[in-house]
Amino acid sequence: MKALILAFLVFFSVPGNADDNEQRIRQLEEKLRCLVCQNQSLADSNAELAGDLRRQVREQVAAGRSDEQIVAYLVQRYGDFVLYEPPFKATTALLWIGPFALLAAALLVLVAVLRRRKRAPEEPALAMDEKRLVERVLGPAPPPAGRDGSAQ
Amino acid sequence: MKRFLLPLGIFVLLVGFLAVGLKLDPREVPSPLVGKPAPAFNLPILQQPDKRFVPGDMRGKVWLLNVWASWCVSCRDEHPMLLALAKRGVMPILGLNYKDKNDEATAWLKQFGNPYELSVVDADGRIGIDYGVYGVPETYLIDAEGVIRYKQIGPITAAILEQKILPLAAALKK
Numbered sequence: 001m002k003a004l005i006l007a008f009l010v011f012f013s014v015p016g017n018a019d020d021n022e023q024r025i026r027q028l029e030e031k032l033r034c035l036v037c038q039n040q041s042l043a044d045s046n047a048e049l050a051g052d053l054r055r056q057v058r059e060q061v062a063a064g065r066s067d068e069q070i071v072a073y074l075v076q077r078y079g080d081f082v083l084y085e086p087p088f089k090a091t092t093a094l095l096w097i098g099p100f101a102l103l104a105a106a107l108l109v110l111v112a113v114l115r116r117r118k119r120a121p122e123e124p125a126l127a128m129d130e131k132r133l134v135e136r137v138l139g140p141a142p143p144p145a146g147r148d149g150s151a152q
Numbered sequence: 153m154k155r156f157l158l159p160l161g162i163f164v165l166l167v168g169f170l171a172v173g174l175k176l177d178p179r180e181v182p183s184p185l186v187g188k189p190a191p192a193f194n195l196p197i198l199q200q201p202d203k204r205f206v207p208g209d210m211r212g213k214v215w216l217l218n219v220w221a222s223w224c225v226s227c228r229d230e231h232p233m234l235l236a237l238a239k240r241g242v243m244p245i246l247g248l249n250y251k252d253k254n255d256e257a258t259a260w261l262k263q264f265g266n267p268y269e270l271s272v273v274d275a276d277g278r279i280g281i282d283y284g285v286y287g288v289p290e291t292y293l294i295d296a297e298g299v300i301r302y303k304q305i306g307p308i309t310a311a312i313l314e315q316k317i318l319p320l321a322a323a324l325k326k
Contacts, residue, residue, distance in 0.1 A: 035286035038178060048251070049286050052277050077284040079184040 021061050028057050028067060032074060033082050041084065183284055183303040190217070190294050191282040195272035198249055198257055205246075205272050207298060214324045215244045216317075217292040218268070219280065221252040222260035224288040230307035231264050237313065238267035243321055247271030250280050250288055293317055295324045 026043060032053070034045035042050050042057070053074070060070045071083070080086045088096050126134065135141060185191075190207050197203045207217075218234060220227045238245055247268035249257045254273060261271075274280055283292065286305075293302040302320055304312060 035181065049277075052281060056281060076184060077281060078286070079181055079284070081181040 024067065025054075025058055025061050028061070028070060029054060031084050032057070032071070033084055035078055035082065180305055181286075183300075183305075185284055185292075185300050186303055188300060189298050190292065190300050191279070193272070193274075193279045193282065195248075195274060195279060198247070198254065198261075198271040198273050200270075201254070201273075205270060207294070210244070210246070210294070211298060212296050213244060214293070214295050214321050215246060217246050217248055217283075217294060219248045219250050219283070219285050219288050219290040220271075221250045221288050222256040223252065224250075226307045227289045228264065230289050231267070233308050233310065233313060234267040235265050242318065244269045248279065248283070249273050250285060251275065251277040291317075293320060293324075 029043035030041050032042040034040045034042050034047055034050040034053075036047035036049050037045050040047075040050075042053055056073075057070055060073065065073075074082045080092070086092045086095065131141075192207060194204055194206050197205050216237075220230075234245055245267050247270070249271045251274065254275075257271070257273075261268075272279075277285075283290070284303075289307055291304040291308055292300050295301050301324060302317060304317070308317065
């Protein structure tokens, strides 16, 4: 099957930049959002508008316009919403920084909790008279192992 | 007791965000065109195909550009509203007949009534793209200088007309 596709591609490919253009068109369509079915890219969508916009992208690539110019053309008409990756600006700052801010806050809380836990005075495991009671029942204590009694 | 305050606070905050999120309509994409000059076009008029219209012809007037099509179901919902508005004569309503067939569009206007001073034909939807149209019907309020002042995506409701479009139009006319 792969060989067949390859043969097909080789047979039909036009030498030079037509292939590059196809790839550019595909990449552009992947990163642009369809306005009608909002969770699909232009490349995935079957909506009629997506078809029209794909035609625009294709025509503009053929006319030699750069990716930036084509994206700007669509943003000018449909807003940043057509981009799956919105640009960084005042209104999107929270979107971009938010997750990192949350992560930093969570780390701070974690560090604070760990520190507090370390600082808290440890209660002696057994009071003196309890220890004596245990020794009387179980015999003398074995040589000290790990802190919590487990072998190390 | 105090140690529950922080999680509770975060919970209330989250609920607040979610409550607001529930009320937002993800289909309403803010248009970058509001506040910008209405894109130019030069299109044939639906019922007089030999004549053409450019938005510049409306300079000096506050007007509505309503994007419609005979295949658009919610345009039918909206239509009585436009007819009533046209009757009141508050401002001219022009139609942009979007990706439609001329005979079907004409028949549709005959059947449901024609609130438009004229409709222009955007058969392949290119001007629609210039106007950022993605869900017909859409309506643009354009001021005397040809600047888009408001964009309605989806049908105009009585509430939107009375609370947003008409007050804005009245203010723009001054």
